[in-house]
Amino acid sequence: MNSFVIAAIVMLLAAVPCGIVVVRGTTMDAVVAYEAVSSIVFMVLVLLAEGFRRSGEFELPVHLAVLLFGSGLVFVRFLERWL
Amino acid sequence: MTAHGIVADVLLGLAAAVVLVSSAGILIMRDAYQRLHYVAPIAVVAPVIVALAVLVQSGWTENSGETWLALLFVVIGGPFLAHATIRAARIREKGDWRPGAGQSGAGRDGPQGRPPERKQPGHAAGERDG
Numbered sequence: 001m002n003s004f005v006i007a008a009i010v011m012l013l014a015a016v017p018c019g020i021v022v023v024r025g026t027t028m029d030a031v032v033a034y035e036a037v038s039s040i041v042f043m044v045l046v047l048l049a050e051g052f053r054r055s056g057e058f059e060l061p062v063h064l065a066v067l068l069f070g071s072g073l074v075f076v077r078f079l080e081r082w083l
Numbered sequence: 084m085t086a087h088g089i090v091a092d093v094l095l096g097l098a099a100a101v102v103l104v105s106s107a108g109i110l111i112m113r114d115a116y117q118r119l120h121y122v123a124p125i126a127v128v129a130p131v132i133v134a135l136a137v138l139v140q141s142g143w144t145e146n147s148g149e150t151w152l153a154l155l156f157v158v159i160g161g162p163f164l165a166h167a168t169i170r171a172a173r174i175r176e177k178g179d180w181r182p183g184a185g186q187s188g189a190g191r192d193g194p195q196g197r198p199p200e201r202k203q204p205g206h207a208a209g210e211r212d213g
Contacts, residue, residue, distance in 0.1 A: 032115050046130075068156075
């Protein structure tokens, strides 16, 4: 286990407070916490790919980075208009 | 351990600290406006530090190139997403995002708790088409 994997585990632990906000907060609080969790998962994917030396898995954070932006916009647009 | 490894470890520790502190801030703050301030370090600062750590560890390789490409998307999209989130929160709370509009709190999350009536152009009550 190298430092990249340890950093990924620490960042996953940091997602726990955001999960609490998602469960217990209002709808907008949950969206904000969701955006934070998405960014944390993006970094975790990068760290695990580097930590385990798997070049093919570096494509996952690239896709997630694009989808993160699109999904976030869809969420806030729905919350703004209909939900 | 080489100098590259030490620098990468320091950068990773810094990124983890940024994420931990910001995550605690998201938990502690009172509303979405305050919480969103703590998303920016997670969405922009920490990914830059992680990408620097990957760059220091493995140099200019395909791996670090893909990391920086992903980072480009995140850094460009993050501020837009934060703006859209604040806009949605304000519309839900006030009924309109513009300053001075919706002072009565007519939004869904406002004091009255009812969504504002949306005017459809050309389809208002009593207005006939043509």
